[in-house]
Amino acid sequence: MSEKRKSQAKLIRIFRKVHRTTGAFLFVFFFLIAVTGFLLGIKKHSGGVILPDTKIGSTTQLTKFLPIDSLQKNASRFLVDFLNQTKKIEIDRIDVRPEKGIVKFTFKSNFYEVQLDGATGNLLQIDLRRSDVIEKIHDGSIVDYYLGFQSGVFKLIYTIIMSLALMLFTITGFWLWYGPKQMRKS
Structure with a gap:
């Protein structure tokens, strides 16, 4: 050799x-x-199991939407009532969808999403965003999340x-x- x-x-x-x-x-x-x-x-193709389906609001005209701070107060109140808790809830992201007439809110302390009608501020849906949990497992940030890093x-x-x-x-x-x-x- x-x-x-x-x-x-x-x-x-x-x-x-x-x-x-x-x-x-x-x-x-x-x-x-x-x-x-x-x-x-x-x-997005899981039928709402992994990522909640996006609902439809009453209008797509952004000029008819309520101010973001009013919508934020509504979203926080709806989630506090839903979770039956008293501690303050901190917003992580706000996703404005004018083409759907809605505003989505996600929160730092949990994996829930609140969808509100942008024009009326009415609750359209509260649902668990399993995709956020899956993403944190995927990139390892789930450990940071639970250890508070x-x-x-x-x-x-x-x-x-x-x-x-x-x-x-x-x-x-x-x-x-x-x-x-x-x-x-x-």
């Missing part, structure tokens, strides 16, 4: 070991990323590790496919 061929065989053995060891260690994480990625990809430090570390692992898998996987072909040629 030539020196070049021995060197290639050694490199393939090293790559196989790295690929196998890393794969065994990170299997659960890759599986979670795959499943949650799939669910996030189909969220505002900085997102876990998400950052998780993202770096998983990105580097995926790059390592791509490189070693390619070499495990390509290396033997090169060896047969020489």
Whole structure:
């Protein structure tokens, strides 16, 4: 066996070991990323199970919408009543949908969405945004959420590790496919 061929065989053995060891260690994480990625990809086509369907308001004319602060007060009041709690609820996002005549509110302390008619301020729907939970699992920020880390430090570390692992898998996987072909040629 030539020196070049021995060197290639050694490199393939090293790559196989790295690929196998890393794969065994990170299997659960890759599986979670795959499943949650799939669910996030189909969220708008889940019939309201993953992401609540968007309701229709009474008018699409933005000039007839109530002021945002009035809508925000309504949304917070509706959610407090719905959850039967007394603590203050903090708004995370406000999504104005003039083409649907609605305004959606999401909150920092839970995964609920409140949809209001933009013109009347009436409640159209309160529903759980399972897609937000799935997204937090997908990107690792669920740990930050439950541990109260505002900085997102876990998400950052998780993202770096998983990105580097995926790059390592791509490189070693390619070499495990390509290396033997090169060896047969020489």
